Amino acid sequence: MPRRTKAEAEATREALLDAAEDVFLEKGVSRTSLEHIARHAGMTRGAVYWHFKNKADLFHAMLDRVKMPLQQIIDDITAERQATGPLDTLRLATLHAFDMLERPRSCRVHTILIHRCEFISDINPVELQNRLASDCREVVRRCFQQAHDEGLLIDAIAPDVATLMLHSMIGGLVHDWLRAPDSFSLRESGGEAIDSLFYLITRHA
Amino acid sequence: MPRRTKAEAEATREALLDAAEDVFLEKGVSRTSLEHIARHAGMTRGAVYWHFKNKADLFHAMLDRVKMPLQQIIDDITAERQATGPLDTLRLATLHAFDMLERPRSCRVHTILIHRCEFISDINPVELQNRLASDCREVVRRCFQQAHDEGLLIDAIAPDVATLMLHSMIGGLVHDWLRAPDSFSLRESGGEAIDSLFYLITRHA
């Protein structure tokens, strides 16, 4: 069954990535061979090696399908003018990110990144997580700095401390939830914790 | 060279576990073979298979050396009467746990558990993490419930929400710190965030 049309080739590539998500999630990255992935997609290893250089290349291609740009979310919410200020923008952005995380593919891939892989040759999940984390932290820091400059934060909490508090709370919620996604709703329960934190650190008239 | 005295045999066992910590931390669990561990300890695989059933058995033995019983910490602090009440007890217990986590062996092993292994045959880090997490959460929940009963929590925060907030913040701090232990001090910076949270949710006269 050789050469298909270009569209069909792209479809098999996607199918291979879909299969990778399934098998990685079930067996862990290091335990799954490219043979497993290929068979799960109804293909052979030849197809995998055609579309991807090796396992690491396939892994990164899988990650690329769920990139979520946080600054973009912030900008969107700012543009939509739903929020009452930088603190509310940050709060809504967090909830929106939770929403996105609960989408099946995003949930699967992040679970794989955080709980189903350890670093091999060219896959370094800790480094990848660090990059995601510091990206997130910088966005949060900028928002809190702005909020502080506008006098929206209570005096007892410096913007850096607020940053650490929110960032660690987000990280903890996401980790907890990804370990057991069915035990609670990230958006509901997590959102409640986030809302409470913002309530506590916001200056009220 | 064969048979040593009983004490020497025990020493080799510990040396093997020490070696396991080093190599697991450096290369990840699935990438390290029992041969690597044995050689790093100046032994051969035979020694490993004598003291441990297989890799999973060795892994769990490694974990057993750093068990920290949270309820025990709570009880100790309560007995020492340093704290002003359940909230302060919980706060001090958290800081004490941070202290223990910063000890080299504890840091190494927890890093391995969280960032250096994915599940293989009989090693299920996610399940192990879940057990640690729910253990921690229950301890926190009991403390907050007691604090609430004694009217120490502010009205805006229900004990369950406080539990989720503190627990996720602890989890997030620990994860962040374990990913990059040299970037900040868990006890210092993390402690500041924890202190701030307790300040915010405590009812003040």
Place this chain on the structure above:
DNA sequence: ACACGCATACATACATGAATGTAAATGCCA
């Protein structure tokens, strides 16, 4: 419009290396 040729999209086969578990061999302490 049609045949030709090449690049494409896979499948198959093979060589290599590495890790595991176990069985047998070996020396030392008690």
Place this chain on the structure above:
DNA sequence: TGGCATTTACATTCATGTATGTATGCGTGT
């Protein structure tokens, strides 16, 4: 001297990368 701690040797399994086979879609020339 016998059982304990450890090494050595061996058989098996399994994943990887590469090399090769192969049929087909697609552009090109006339």
